[in-house]
Amino acid sequence: MAFEPPQRLVRALGEAAYDETGDDPVAARAWLAKLPELTQEAADRRGLTVERVLVPGGRSSLAALVRRSDGTPAVLKLAPPGARPDLEAAALACWDGWGTCKLLEGPAQDDGALLVERLHPEVTLRSLPEAKALLEAAGTVRRLWVAPPAGTAFDTVAERTARLAGAMDPDDASVRPLVDAARAARDELVAGEPELLLLHGDFRQGKVLSGERTPWLAVGPDAVVGERAYDLAGLVLDRLDDLVASSAGAATARRRVTKLADSLEVERERVRGWTLFRAVSSGTEALRAGRRTQAEVLLEFASWL
Numbered sequence: 001m002a003f004e005p006p007q008r009l010v011r012a013l014g015e016a017a018y019d020e021t022g023d024d025p026v027a028a029r030a031w032l033a034k035l036p037e038l039t040q041e042a043a044d045r046r047g048l049t050v051e052r053v054l055v056p057g058g059r060s061s062l063a064a065l066v067r068r069s070d071g072t073p074a075v076l077k078l079a080p081p082g083a084r085p086d087l088e089a090a091a092l093a094c095w096d097g098w099g100t101c102k103l104l105e106g107p108a109q110d111d112g113a114l115l116v117e118r119l120h121p122e123v124t125l126r127s128l129p130e131a132k133a134l135l136e137a138a139g140t141v142r143r144l145w146v147a148p149p150a151g152t153a154f155d156t157v158a159e160r161t162a163r164l165a166g167a168m169d170p171d172d173a174s175v176r177p178l179v180d181a182a183r184a185a186r187d188e189l190v191a192g193e194p195e196l197l198l199l200h201g202d203f204r205q206g207k208v209l210s211g212e213r214t215p216w217l218a219v220g221p222d223a224v225v226g227e228r229a230y231d232l233a234g235l236v237l238d239r240l241d242d243l244v245a246s247s248a249g250a251a252t253a254r255r256r257v258t259k260l261a262d263s264l265e266v267e268r269e270r271v272r273g274w275t276l277f278r279a280v281s282s283g284t285e286a287l288r289a290g291r292r293t294q295a296e297v298l299l300e301f302a303s304w305l
Helices: 005-017 025-033 035-045 085-095 130-144 159-168 171-191 228-236 238-244 249-263 269-288 291-304
Strands: 048-053 062-067 074-080 104-106 113-117 120-124 198-200 208-210 216-220 223-224
Touching: 005 025, 025 035, 025 085, 035 048, 035 062, 035 074, 035 120, 085 113, 085 198, 120 130, 120 159, 130 208, 130 216, 130 228, 159 171, 171 269, 171 291, 198 228, 228 249, 228 269, 238 249, 238 291, 249 269, 249 291, 269 291
Parallel strands: none
Antiparallel strands: 048 062, 062 074, 074 113, 104 113, 120 208, 198 223, 208 216
């Protein structure tokens, strides 16, 4: 089969901070060049018929709509070098369709591919008004907070955020106070982390799709073990452009922290702290990648907290 890799995925791999993650940019480019061939091989190995590649798709893997030999629709996901599809598979297997798409088949012969239940990729929670979207998102994410499966090497929130904190070194001196505040918040939070639950790790409205078994199901976890407030921080950061454009953006941001924390019985200050850290981490990452406008939005938001 022939196709051009989705540009969102190409850009994400090109922007990756390989010296921080250990990924190899040469390997990533080689993988992109061979992606049509690799997709067909993974499909043939599983007896699948490929319908089309999802565009724009995600930033961390290629997703193709496929059908199994019995005609059942599914999604084939291929992860680039350095990714851990085995951990995504372990998380999906643990949830077993409770709040997420179902895992149909895990990686085979180290091909980095997963076969998962097909949802409706064109319909996400972002299609709903914000208040309704937040309500549905909260109801979905709370289903995922379970004890992690034994013997699986998921990162902890402390481990993941230690790496992120180490990467927050902006050239712009004006950003330094926010970086210092974010690092201080992170250190305080991990010192007193109250729980170790399996988290989605990358939860936001765009990761919740319409389904058949139940109206809304999460996809694309970057699973991590830690406290619920870390997942909620991703929801607070949703639809930032709208918030920043609003004259009441700062007050709305703080209300969002309070509303999500209270509705899910999580300490407000822990949600606020992780939101600050994640906003600054994403903002400094955007600065390094040259996405200045996105960085400014994230860092302005962080200053409100």
